[in-house]
Amino acid sequence: xxxxxxxxxxxxxxxxxxxxxxxxxxxxxxxxxxxxxxxxxxxxxxxxxxxxxxxxxxxxxxxxxxxxxxxxxxxxxxxxxxxxxxxxxxxxxxxxxxxxxxxxxxxxxxxxxxxxxxxxxxxxxxxxxxxxxxxxxxxxxxxxxxxxxxxxxxxxxxxxxxxxxxxxxxxxxxxxxxxxxxxxxxxxxxxxxxxxxxxxxxxxxxxxxxxxxxxxxxxxxxxxxxxxxxxxxxxxxxxxxxxxxxxxxxxxxxxxxxxxxxxxxxxxxxxxxxxxxxxxxxxxxxxxxxxxxxxxxxxxxxxxxxxxxxxxxxxxxxxxxxxxxxxxxxxxxxxxxxxxxxxxxxxxxxxxxxxxxxxxxxxxxxxxxxxxxxxxxxxxxxxxxxxxxxxxxxxxxxxxxxxxxxxxxxxxxxxxxxxxxxx
Numbered sequence: 001x002x003x004x005x006x007x008x009x010x011x012x013x014x015x016x017x018x019x020x021x022x023x024x025x026x027x028x029x030x031x032x033x034x035x036x037x038x039x040x041x042x043x044x045x046x047x048x049x050x051x052x053x054x055x056x057x058x059x060x061x062x063x064x065x066x067x068x069x070x071x072x073x074x075x076x077x078x079x080x081x082x083x084x085x086x087x088x089x090x091x092x093x094x095x096x097x098x099x100x101x102x103x104x105x106x107x108x109x110x111x112x113x114x115x116x117x118x119x120x121x122x123x124x125x126x127x128x129x130x131x132x133x134x135x136x137x138x139x140x141x142x143x144x145x146x147x148x149x150x151x152x153x154x155x156x157x158x159x160x161x162x163x164x165x166x167x168x169x170x171x172x173x174x175x176x177x178x179x180x181x182x183x184x185x186x187x188x189x190x191x192x193x194x195x196x197x198x199x200x201x202x203x204x205x206x207x208x209x210x211x212x213x214x215x216x217x218x219x220x221x222x223x224x225x226x227x228x229x230x231x232x233x234x235x236x237x238x239x240x241x242x243x244x245x246x247x248x249x250x251x252x253x254x255x256x257x258x259x260x261x262x263x264x265x266x267x268x269x270x271x272x273x274x275x276x277x278x279x280x281x282x283x284x285x286x287x288x289x290x291x292x293x294x295x296x297x298x299x300x301x302x303x304x305x306x307x308x309x310x311x312x313x314x315x316x317x318x319x320x321x322x323x324x325x326x327x328x329x330x331x332x333x334x335x336x337x338x339x340x341x342x343x344x345x346x347x348x349x350x351x352x353x354x355x356x357x358x359x360x361x362x363x364x365x366x367x368x369x370x371x372x373x374x375x376x377x378x379x380x381x382x383x384x385x386x387x388x389x390x391x392x393x394x395x396x397x398x399x400x401x402x403x404x405x406x407x408x409x410x411x412x413x414x415x416x417x418x419x420x421x422x423x
Contacts, residue, residue, distance in 0.1 A: 004373070007045035012224075012225045014329075014361075014365055017221070017361040018034035019220050020358065021034065028070035028071055031067045032263050033267060033336055034066060034224065034336075036062055037329065037332055037333050038062060039063070041228075041329055044325045044369060049319075051244060052321065052324070053319055054114065055320055057251055058114050060254075062107055069162055071162070072158050073155040074096065077095045078200055084417075085419065086405065087423050088421055089404040089407050092200065093403055096200050098159070101193030103192045104188035104191055105192070108227075109181060110169070111184065112181030113181045115184075120241075121241075131172055132169055135164035139161065166189075182384050183383070183385075184231065184235055186234075186384055187389075188231045191229060191231065192223055196222070199220065204411070208410060237376075237379075261306050267339075273295060297347065302335065302339070309328055313328075333365075337362060340358065
């Protein structure tokens, strides 16, 4: 059993590091890139040949799920957790639990559906997407438009869209008996929710102690790490079809183009273009040169990554092997870290400690992946244990209440504080 936890740790560290890197880019595209890397590591650890053949579609589903949560605004919610009043601090941590839970719910749920889809029981993706879209619109206009429940005014309330989409996804799983996917979605929701709330607690503690480190990055690593280990635990303790069908060629091509071309291109256009760098380096003596070099360098990294991945995919027409999955994972992962160095000013001589820690995590993961470990537990579950889930859910809420009580009693007014309620 101890060896199974090594694989779970690998996935947690991979998604945690990727999510920390995501902080340099933000939004849906950054979360989608991180989610794809997490899925690649999950498949690499699984040791299932039939999952290797679905690696591109699994990465796409994970990127879609985790990326969808990227539309949620949470900057002000983080500020609520920094309040000195208990109602505001509790509201902040609880809402971060909900937001992180939605990341995990969608990311874990869509990944689980791809894993459970088989020849005898296929996911009807068109129907699912339509239902999730309708659910998102209904929940948004009911909760925000009619009831005017505002989590993060005056910013976007897109959390309600994700809540509606996630609820529709759960209903689809229940109706169509995708039990293992449902179980993974619920478990990953708990992990992601806890990771975000606990990460905010760690961030505030670090600020209080005046630790000279990017504590925002600590919070981001926390949601990725706990979301990753809960995703891996849910997958490796669940029962799946013995044989998954191979995706059609057009499905693999589409997944490749979206994950390895479109998502990096959007990241580039939103965060890595010449004008973006020019704004960052405007105080330097020669900002135009550094902006041009940085933009060209990131473009070269992204193009090289796409070419290397395409070459690996084309050479695997007879079927993906573990080494193919590892090469795709490590290349895509390394590119994400490298680009994060450049976007924060590496070519101008600026290097941050947290970026060096990304590489420390990367090489630890690389070392652990050199060996195969048993991934799946001996006793697998094919049904979600709702009673146990409710106990865990209640226990985590009680723990979050305790965290809020601790926070309001150990600090005074700190920068970045917001109050949702005047008490």
